[in-house]
Amino acid sequence: MKRNRLISLLLVIMIIGLSLAGCTTPAQDSPEAPLPEAESPEVQAPEASGDSPITVTDQGGNVVTLDQPASRVVTTFYGQTYAMIALGLEDRLVAMETGADKRPIYSLAAPELMELPNVGSMKEFNVEAAIAAEPDLMLLPKRLQEHADAFAAVGIPVAICHPESQELLEEMLTMIATLCGQPEQADKLIDYYDETYDKVSEIIAPLSEQPTVYLAGNSDYLSVAPDSMYQASLIARAGGRNAASGIEGDYWVDVSYEQLLSLDPEVIILPSEASYPPEDILNDPQLAELRAVQNKRVYAMPSAFEAWDSPVPSGVLGTLWLLAKIHPDQYSIDQMRDDAAEFYREFYDFDIDPSQIN
């Protein structure tokens, strides 16, 4: 009796072990596993010169040196992948973060990326999967910089990215474009940003009235973006005042109904990735007295493309959209649609469906 149990226990362990061996071994040899070098055509190093090494300081403060422009890049965070697309460098990606199917922009702008091997995400990053893609440049967000050692140990250069504000976003774009030997691609984007923000500033400069805007959190409208969040900077750029400007914090801050009622914003904005519709707020009996609710000025940021409320390359469109929402007389939503379409055509190389911008 005893013996049988013991033996069966051992058998189970062995079976698990062997079936494991059985089901994972073939995957390694299967043709879909990336066979670098042999298969992928060498991307032509751009005219930026292939001889002199490229040196930049990354956003973790480390000096990164490449002998040649990077031609095989692995990204680990969607912000980096977006940047590669916006810079027109998406064909240099050999592996990317997991979860591409959840971000609509990939299927619109670069459907071929959906076929790339995945390396995990910020939370569960797989070092070996990244190395298996044999990159010559590894982009890591600051939160994964602990893994930089592992790549250093196998001789793969790493650049740390930390695009937490418009300035840092521009810095990252320049850094990536430079490492890929095409800094002018970043210049083009940054010029566009400068122009657009100048234009917006001109529009709002003469306005005396600045409506108060409540930028609600992703998971719950009883949380709000305090001033130090990137999201809040959109409000100021678009000519509004942050309803939560007196509240401390560097991430979504929870507020109570009473607090929200006393803030009494004129406009409520839901971020692109909000998990609830504007109707939830409009129908909430506790909030019926809010000015924003009474005037039906509760808007959800479009979610069909990218999270415009975050520091991504298309974040500038978030400011334009917000401008159209809080100052519709100065800048109409139709105009915004045209500008967005032009932006995506110019930098992402595809045509959007303007009706998806509400």
Add this chain to the structure above:
Amino acid sequence: MAKYFRLPKAALFSVVLFLLLIAFVISITHGQFPISLSEILAIVTGGEVKDITARVFFQLRLPRTIMALMAGIGLGMAGNIYQTIFKNPLASPDIIGVSPGATLGAAVSIVLLGSATLTMATGAFIGGIMVVMFVLFLVRLSPSHTMTTYVLAGIVMGSIARAFIMILKFFADPASELAAIEFWTMGSLASITASKVLTIAPLFGLSLLGVILLRRQIDLLALSEDEARMLGVRLTQVRLFVLGLTTLMVASIISITGLIGFIGLVSPHIARMMHQRNNFTTTILSGLIGAIIILIADTLARSLLQSEIPISILTSLIGVPVLVYYMFRQKELRS
């Protein structure tokens, strides 16, 4: 008196070591970076392989497998020792405050110093050791030095540590820091490199050696306190030593892996079921079984999905059925 069948010691070890070898080979040949068994043989025998393959093998794959081996041995042995000296089959590193202490240390360094692995590991190590020192200090202050006092002091310090962890979590940035703390408590061998393993190896080796040398005293601690004292066991000092060494062992491991659940609880039970004894042989057996479980769990963690799965999810999935089995088996023995 029913006599239960016992496998002879040599046979028992042959089986366990054989399974360990299989688990080791599976672990070392599996991962997202393709390295075949023949390539490994070539690396070991000095044959021709691609440069990157050799580097991945020596810098990542082998260290990770060795870390899994060390973690299993350490947590399995420590679990058995805790259960013996606390005379409690459910004792685990939690009971004396190592785990909450290490979590607190890791949380402090994540929130205050950022989540670089080395600072986090140092923080976890210091936190684990500190909380245990406070526990021992608390026992010193109390008039009674029985094992119950240790357990109570462990609960007190563990609760204080958890309260501080909650405070830190409250102030942590939910996007990055909070997630990092949560992730740390689920454990992972994903960021193991050769240099990290080499950093903790001396501490681990030292504590392992100490535990092996003190094996006879650990056995004596299984007796009642009066009997142990009357057999000349210097109870206070020996307890201090043994707890210190096991704490060092556990802290050195979890400082770089994060918390790995259930191993310290489950492997001693399997070892006892197999050996039908509880002595130092069982302690070693418990370590080897822990190593087998972690090797399998870690191999699954890195190959089931393309992303890494936290290892505690898998060790718990493996551990819970064993505990349930143990629960029912116990009832059967009583009736």
Add this chain to the structure above:
Amino acid sequence: MKPLFQIENMSVAYGKKSVIRGADLAIYPGETCALLGLNGSGKTTLLRAACGLIASDGKTQVGEVSLDGLTDRQRAKYLSYIPQMTALVRGKSVFEIVLMGANPHLHLLESPGPTFHQAAREALARLQLTDLREQEFDTLSQGQKQLVVLARSIVQDTPVMLMDEPDSALDFRNRHLVLGVITRLIREQQRAGLITMHDPNFAMAYCDRLLLLKHGDIIGQIEMNRDSHPLIQEKLSQIYGPIELIRHRDSYFMLQRT
């Protein structure tokens, strides 16, 4: 003859409550003394104080060696101890338990060598436990367990053996067996034995001397070979009240007088 084990003026107090007041006792080589008394008379406290397990005032001496101020480890070379009931010790074999008796003679990190293995085998053989050698200790009967612990005391090889009601958890036959083995061993090897006991009949049957403890004081002693029948009855009644002592051949039996 000089006493092998001696306690002078020992007092124990729990907080303000004095439990043992100025107890004196001396035990000679080969002699087994019983510590008799009702519940709450302080038997166990006195024995534990003699062991050094609880703090006490007074002097304890083994031969010429004073035990006062010695560490547990040093004391373990002179005193061995058999508890009323051994605690649950999961998963240890009989032989492992017996071999633990070697501890006071080893360094902290030393393992018992062949000499102690031999001693453990002999101790088991002496108590006819050789067959149980590899059995798990916890699966034994109470009587067997007490014999195993006695074997451990033999391996510990101390001049003085202290026992706290070692027979109380045993059935009739096992009590006779265990007490017989203990007293014979003490006599043969010229050790000194002190046993707390509940039942005066067993004490009279096996011990050389009975120390009578009442409310924390040793109020008298009975020497089984020397004291007369009426004297023994009188002394016992100081503790147990109205009793009748019956003599049958060389043995005495105490009965409650009705």
